[in-house]
Amino acid sequence: MSAATTVLEREIGEQPEALTRTLETCLPEARSLGSDLVGRDVSYVLIAARGSSDNAGVYATYVFSAYNGLPVALATPSLYTFYHRPPRLRGALVIGISQSGQSEDVVEVLTDARKQGALTAAVTADGGSPLARAAERVLRLQTGSEKAVAATKTFTSSLAALAVLSAAVANDSERLEQLKRLPDAVDKAIQAASGPASLKAERYRYAERCVVIGRGYAYCAAMEIALKLKELTYVTAEPYSSADFQHGPMAMLQPGFPVVLVAPRGALTPHLTDFAGQLSQREAEVIAISDVEEILGHANVRLPLPEGCPEWLSPVVSVIPGQLLGLHLAAAKGLDPDRPRGLHKVTITR
């Protein structure tokens, strides 16, 4: 990648290092949380988060269910802040995710949970924030300060913190080993996608809408890429699982409709290869983020992923080409990627 000319580009490039530091810092705290769980009758996880952090919560849904046997519910903060009817949290591990740790609604869910006696943890970059103070355990994101309004390194570091939590709680040495290779995979992804993303962004200079599709583990990456495209380029980008897309919104497709398909190799590969074929049959404009040659073969624009990433970690790697597409499309549209219109770095909602 050439020398970064924007804060966003620099922060995208800082992700491998942020991941290395975050994984190191979070491992001991994750092990402690694992010990806390012993003897406490935890039967599910409740996650409170907003924006990019909510997409990290979707990642947790898959990882904690598949590897820790724990179903995950996403909290609805308005039940606390507007309706004053929080649910009973018997059997819950409650996790709040917020890079700033300032989101009032997320803090309120944690505060109530702790009052009810539930085990609580915060995932945040600010160890002195209200969220960190509200929680018993804090998984600190070691990202350094994030200045661009659009979150990149705090998102991937949040996923890494949740991944290390899942592996440490399960005492899963194989997955802990795989995590060590994650920063390098992200570095390779940045290198592989920077060229094509920068070269092809202009093609979408006048696109007003698109959909971003992923399924299984990749679904959270699709959600996050859609959010980046909206924040950075003002394109109406809507995320879907391929299954939900076939249940209705598929009707929107007409020739040339842009579809970003997030399809890292894994259990869904045969299904998504079929699906990519259907998209190209309908003459959709397919932008494929994949390391599967057959899927890339159906694409109008190929954003290749490095091979060899285990599927449970693939969202951390798959989101990278989407971040880069957002960055370069903003540039092609003459927009400032560091300061999207009408947004602030810290959004306080009740």
Add this chain to the structure above:
Amino acid sequence: MSAATTVLEREIGEQPEALTRTLETCLPEARSLGSDLVGRDVSYVLIAARGSSDNAGVYATYVFSAYNGLPVALATPSLYTFYHRPPRLRGALVIGISQSGQSEDVVEVLTDARKQGALTAAVTADGGSPLARAAERVLRLQTGSEKAVAATKTFTSSLAALAVLSAAVANDSERLEQLKRLPDAVDKAIQAASGPASLKAERYRYAERCVVIGRGYAYCAAMEIALKLKELTYVTAEPYSSADFQHGPMAMLQPGFPVVLVAPRGALTPHLTDFAGQLSQREAEVIAISDVEEILGHANVRLPLPEGCPEWLSPVVSVIPGQLLGLHLAAAKGLDPDRPRGLHKVTITR
């Protein structure tokens, strides 16, 4: 409303009657499920659903949390069908929602749950379907057959079935009384919105995108209205909670950008009145679905709701003007509302 010329319009009109029958049929089964719960240590609810039924699941998130103290997790079927790693369901009540009862992935979640010993229930229009056979308890939607591809009466009846379940389990006679007045409120909503929706639909003949915003109980209605607009009119309609919208996508707003605001009177009214003011300050095109005069006052197009509906039931009523907008906008665009392009009535996904 004038004589229906399409199946969709007729089925929208049949909703009050379908609700009356569904409420009657579901009440005894809901009471039985309430008895099943006694002595079983249920600490949360897991819901499996797709498409419109998934939006009904979001409704359950609010109602079961607020009135039954039970947090709600939405199942991720790919954990079953592709990853073969279902979570442990100790302490769960598992509900599958599917009008046809045919969705393989939803059936698989219920089958596994029952094998694990969890209490299971199905919400479906077909009592002989695979989903109904997989579940211990069946809440039958008495909608008659639904022929239009876009679900309307099965959606509102699913909400009613979940509402009666919540009230019966809590043995809440006040809410059971309120439910009896629901069909009449829906009838009034159809009458109040039919004129404006038909008159104003042409204004959006060339709109390619919009957002649909609701918060709290109304969020599921916003999701369902967005889905109807996509299915029926091919508009890229994206649903948001007002809080999530402020966390990023707000950047997309430019003068004239259409925003459907679903804002029935309730705990959120002061917040949404502010929010409507912000939207009109940014010169967004506001289409307000509300019974609050101050919110309607910020609107370019007013789709009024009848007054007096208790907030916990308001999604059933608030979705109606959105269904009618979808119907009439399809007509204004020369599209056949009964047979959207590329969709089938029953979508089977794994």
